[in-house]
Amino acid sequence: AQKVTQAQTEISVVEKEDVTLDCVYETRDTTYYLFWYKQPPSGELVFLIRRNSFDEQNEISGRYSWNFQKSTSSFNFTITASQVVDSAVYFCALSEIWGAQKLVFGQGTRLTINP
């Protein structure tokens, strides 16, 4: 069975600080996808990134970066120079590459950026 664990329930930082959100996953599949979604107070899940399990290159997009380490089954998300608009609940998710590709989500990390 697949499982995603986000051990940090809530994180609160001051604006401009860097913050890392942790994600650890379990799967018996040899190939899979990993995702991060953002859920602002409005409730809609906003897609941030998808990674294939066979591509372990880290990725950077503006202030966002992702560190994928297959050896530790982790897919961590770092926000550099955080801003108040980054405040949201962030979800890490996992899916199979074939078949239904249904998403298995972690419990989410509530990130609060204080001015």
Next chain:
Amino acid sequence: DTGVSQDPRHKITKRGQNVTFRCDPISEHNRLYWYRQTLGQGPEFLTYFQNEAQLEKSRLLSDRFSAERPKGSFSTLEIQRTEQGDSAMYLCASSSVGQTQYFGPGTRLLVL
């Protein structure tokens, strides 16, 4: 291109009543997914369609729940004889096969 839309955005009902939610996917997407999210938890998969065929249902989907996607376009999720435990956010997502799922704004259900 418009995103995924859901209607209604909020629904308050009394226990025992039936409710129906609608999801309109991104037009070129042939897959449509339903998830349920309770307070403080991540979304959980309920069911999905590829075109008009319902290909998988979670064991979370009791026999009081039914979903349809006639003609492979919009989908409806009906809950019969609602219970207080059905109170949750119901999220719809769509995708093309093998591609990323994009979510709608969700329908918040409160059963009194």
